Amino acid sequence: MTANATRLRIILDWGTTSFRALLVAPDGTVQDSIETEMGIHSVKDGDFLGVLQRAIAPWRTAHGLLPVYAAGMIGSRNGWIEMPYVPAPARAEDLAAQVKIVPLPDGGTITFLPGLTDCSAHPFPDVMRGEETQLVGLGLERDITVVLPGTHAKWVRIAGGRIVAFQTLVTGEIFGTLSRHSFLAKVARKPAMPDWDAFLKGVALVRDDKRPAGLLTHLFAVRTGWLSGGLVPEQMTDYLSGLVVASEFQEAKALEWFKDGERIAVVGDDDLVEVYERVAGAFGLSLEPAPEDAAVRGCLIIARIAEERYPTVLAGADRQRRA
Amino acid sequence: MTANATRLRIILDWGTTSFRALLVAPDGTVQDSIETEMGIHSVKDGDFLGVLQRAIAPWRTAHGLLPVYAAGMIGSRNGWIEMPYVPAPARAEDLAAQVKIVPLPDGGTITFLPGLTDCSAHPFPDVMRGEETQLVGLGLERDITVVLPGTHAKWVRIAGGRIVAFQTLVTGEIFGTLSRHSFLAKVARKPAMPDWDAFLKGVALVRDDKRPAGLLTHLFAVRTGWLSGGLVPEQMTDYLSGLVVASEFQEAKALEWFKDGERIAVVGDDDLVEVYERVAGAFGLSLEPAPEDAAVRGCLIIARIAEERYPTVLAGADRQRRA
Incomplete structure (x- = not known):
């Protein structure tokens, strides 16, 4: 069995008003989860690292330096780091190519996923953060229009294996x-x-x-x-x-x-x-039909592509645990 | 000189978040004003009478039992009394015919002006309270479209001396x-x-x-x-x-x-x-061009029509002062 097939990963759903961490098996099963009110707006002095480390300490004690992945608003201007937006049309591979792997002091890593932009939008480029991961989790194989409800709802066109265009309605x-x-x-x-x-x-x-x-x-x-x-x-x-x-x-x-x-x-x-x-x-x-866990699925798909692309860095945590 | 030509009146602008009373001369000149934060939402136990009496006590001491007029939200479901809506199309006379004169304990009166409704609106009758008085103050002689900015802005058609129809945009x-x-x-x-x-x-x-x-x-x-x-x-x-x-x-x-x-x-x-x-x-x-004091002008116009219609009641305060 390869490391990839057995590896547990931590996936973060870290928004403006809440923090959620999921301990996810390779098949997408959520084995454990932690939820707190430490949303981005509640984090003092930019100590995102401290909030994260305290939250996931029990899992690391039990399972070693599991790789951490984060999509969405934690990678925005008011979050931990500001991630770029990949321009649409984009495939899952285009998103994976723009992840940013940040080493953690204990030897682990947190990998931020990029957002998506539609530069054809009027009058300013449209943007999403997090929904692109849900779309990958839904699957980009079918040509279909998708709506993602939310504070800033997105209408999206998927065609030819890509997220082609999208628009936000508030x-x-x-x-x-x-x-x-x-x-x-x-x-x-x-x-x-x-x-x-x-x-x-x-x-x-x-x-x-x-x-x-x-x-x-x-x-x-x-x-x-x-x-x-x-x-x-x-x-x-x-x-x-x-x-x-x-x-x-x-x-x-x-x-x-x-x-x-x-x-x-x-x-x-x-x-x-x-x-x-x-x-x-x-x-x-x-x-x-659309899966409820599209965000987790999408994050796993992008994580696997990124891990193939950056095997040394992203396998580090895993190797260390086995050493 | 008739009482009407020399009479001072008190006109209230009593909204949800503020209280304003104006001491108005027959020509519409505002001789004095009182402004407090005792809006409808701040009035405890429905004691509108107490708030009013305390506010205008100095004017009554100086000038006697001046008649008080009130248009707008103080005459709404959450206000002092719920006034009816006059159906459009409506002239100033139609509004004056629906005033409600409430005697005050000291012998004075407060006269509430009605609102206006457009029953042709979809899907529910549209309504205004206070803007109809501003429209009368603007004058209903010209055929014209009028917009009244505000929390709930009104677009209004005036034609043939009447407020014909209107619509609210939020x-x-x-x-x-x-x-x-x-x-x-x-x-x-x-x-x-x-x-x-x-x-x-x-x-x-x-x-x-x-x-x-x-x-x-x-x-x-x-x-x-x-x-x-x-x-x-x-x-x-x-x-x-x-x-x-x-x-x-x-x-x-x-x-x-x-x-x-x-x-x-x-x-x-x-x-x-x-x-x-x-x-x-x-x-x-x-x-x-539109006058800034359309509300005061309109209230005076409606007050005068009402006073001709109900001379005994509305002249009461005046007579008492002279007695």
Whole structure:
């Protein structure tokens, strides 16, 4: 058995508000995980190294200097180091070619994965960090449009084994700031379970409006619905959610990210996937299955390519454990 | 000289976050004003009466039981009393016919002005509270489109001496919540003076985009502009402002609230008027002059009509002082 076939790896999901480390077997099985609130914004004096070492110390004691991999915001301007963006169109190999391996004081390594940029975007190049790894985990073999829900949702075209082009829509940010801070949603009450009827009414408002109305117009319906008795406080948040995500689909359709009746994939690992799948259905789209652990899968694929490319450095931790 | 010609009136501008009382002469001159932070949300146990009486006590000592008038949010569901909405199309007389005169314990009165509703709006009736008074103050004689900037901006059609129809766009709410709470604007720094160049770049992004892109797409340019070096932190807030207000104009144009080269009026009393006038100019519109004190003028006009209609009740305070 080669080292590669038995090796455990540590994969980090280190965002602005949370820290998560996964102990991952070669087949992608998560053997253990650690989750703390030490997101990038909570790390004092840039001591990312200290936070990491304390978190993974038990695994290192048990398993030696396991290689660490990190995609996403920890490799951004406000994170540990600022990683470059690989220009689209890009294959998994193009991403692996731009990893940065940083030696750790104890002899281990942390390997940062690059982001992705679409320089054809208007008026500034579009960017993603982390989603490119999820896309690799989904697989780049099929030609398909993919949407990745989130604070800054991404619509992506995969074709010919590459991530060809993508575009960001700030849907999650609009929903989040409005539901937490706006007058619109001031009287809203969160129901125990999502109110899918209210949600679909919000979707229908946008999808079925024959007028060329936009988001600034539609949003006021959250308030006038409440004032007129058309919505009760328990319905307002889900109505807002349906309205905003449907607006994303409407913009994506106008910009030809999808056509009527097409098949798309929704990639993510939280409740937003169901939200997006329901809106996709309401827009007449069918769904390609997508794994929940696309981020881990993608990170492993890129890690393996990088390890073949830089065998001496990245096998170091492994060799040391066996020595 | 009649009582009406010499009478002082108190006009309230009592919103969710601030309280303002104006002592107004018959010609509309503001003789004195009181401003506190006792907005509707700060009033404990619904004691609006107490807040009002304490605020205007010095004026009453000096001038007797002056009649008090109040338009806007103090007459809403979360305010002192919930006033009805007069359906558009409506004249000043229609608004005056729906005032509600509430006697005060000391023998004076407070008169609440109604709001306005447009029942033709989709999917729920649209509403305004306070802006209808500004429109009366602007004057309903000219046929013209009017925009009233604000948290919930209003586009209004005035024709045949009436407020015919209107529509709300939640521009101010989007700008406010995003500039204060979003990742988009996290690194933005407020410049000492507005950066009108950055502002106009935000306007141009929306106005000149040949794609059918919407707000969710355009907004991410605030972040990618910063990431790519196209915007510095001091430019981001004004770029966001230009982008969002231009999106309002784009939606208003698509919905035929104005046509190329038309003349519109921008009505308001704060810095937003300049912002909107600049965007109107960028969209090729010319501007009808509008008074800054439209709210006071409108309130006086409606007050006089109401006083002719209800002379006994509304002259009561006046008579008592002279007795």
